[in-house]
Amino acid sequence: MSVEAPVKKxxxxxxxxxxxxxxxxxxxxxxxxxGIQMALAQLGLDPDKxxxxxxxxxxxxxxxxxxxxxxxxxxxxxxxxxxGARLANSGVTVIALGGDGDGYGIGSGYFVNxxxxxxxxxxxxxxxxxxxxxxxxxxxxxxxxxxxxxxPEQAIQDGINPIAMAVAAGYTFIARGYAxxxxxxxxxxxxxxxxxxxxxxxxxxxxxxxxxxxxxxxxEGADLPEKRSRLYKxxxxxxxPVVHDITDEQEIVxxxxxxxxxxxxxxxxxxxxYYQAELPTYEDALRQRIPILADKALVDVDVWNRDIAAxxxxxx
Ligand code: SF4
Ligand code: MG
Numbered sequence: 001m002s003v004e005a006p007v008k009k010x011x012x013x014x015x016x017x018x019x020x021x022x023x024x025x026x027x028x029x030x031x032x033x034x035g036i037q038m039a040l041a042q043l044g045l046d047p048d049k050x051x052x053x054x055x056x057x058x059x060x061x062x063x064x065x066x067x068x069x070x071x072x073x074x075x076x077x078x079x080x081x082x083x084g085a086r087l088a089n090s091g092v093t094v095i096a097l098g099g100d101g102d103g104y105g106i107g108s109g110y111f112v113n114x115x116x117x118x119x120x121x122x123x124x125x126x127x128x129x130x131x132x133x134x135x136x137x138x139x140x141x142x143x144x145x146x147x148x149x150x151x152p153e154q155a156i157q158d159g160i161n162p163i164a165m166a167v168a169a170g171y172t173f174i175a176r177g178y179a180x181x182x183x184x185x186x187x188x189x190x191x192x193x194x195x196x197x198x199x200x201x202x203x204x205x206x207x208x209x210x211x212x213x214x215x216x217x218x219x220e221g222a223d224l225p226e227k228r229s230r231l232y233k234x235x236x237x238x239x240x241p242v243v244h245d246i247t248d249e250q251e252i253v254x255x256x257x258x259x260x261x262x263x264x265x266x267x268x269x270x271x272x273x274y275y276q277a278e279l280p281t282y283e284d285a286l287r288q289r290i291p292i293l294a295d296k297a298l299v300d301v302d303v304w305n306r307d308i309a310a311x312x313x314x315x316x
Contacts, residue, residue, distance in 0.1 A: 136210025
């Protein structure tokens, strides 16, 4: 998404709403909220030019706490609603977000098709392995054999791999962050906003109320004999996620394969950018088909007073 130069220095405070926050104390969602606000401040985006869309779940409340335009949509439906907003008003930075149950469960069809469409928009997924708002049932990312304190028995179906799914679907920016490292996360979110195309940021999120497996202490490796983090940063290992020549199909396949291989690494789990390629977007295709969109956003087009005589003639 092309981002205009900042007109004044903005800080995290400029993106804080004054609504009461009712997330549980210690919830990883606080870190994601801070990461988004830090990214907006880094990019110097005017709050009047930002619109944040959410699905349903604890994460769905995020737009309430951001001083910008916000839209709390339906369960699993954030991507089509945000896509509509993005295509209607190209002058606004649209951010879609939601939970793992929301996006990778009921919303999985939209998740896949948003990737192949390559609409210029980031999608942030708060991935805590449970449906937090409805008392902690296993979400699509909880692995087989795992049992959180809110489940009576172990999961008997396996978890999905969101990074590999995003690669297969066609997202052109794929990353993973950690909710309790908001500074690192904010850098990823800023890159995702700046990226021209569909961007997935899967964020590992702690849910201290229902997920007693993947806790802050677990991510810190507090139980390991040598106490080391269960996360590492791809960029610190020299991993290059960027496709440098988009005409080279071989390079695209190699970079996708490398991202998928990384996505199956466990303990330590890689965070950072897995894959990035600048390919033509859905908007590029629309502008070719409807030339007026090259000059103005759809909301500014006078759709009511168009001459449709030629269209009617063609349909005779
Ligand atoms: Fe956060 Fe879990 Fe509480 Fe929801 S239930 S607010 S995800 S800690
Ligand atoms: Mg969840």
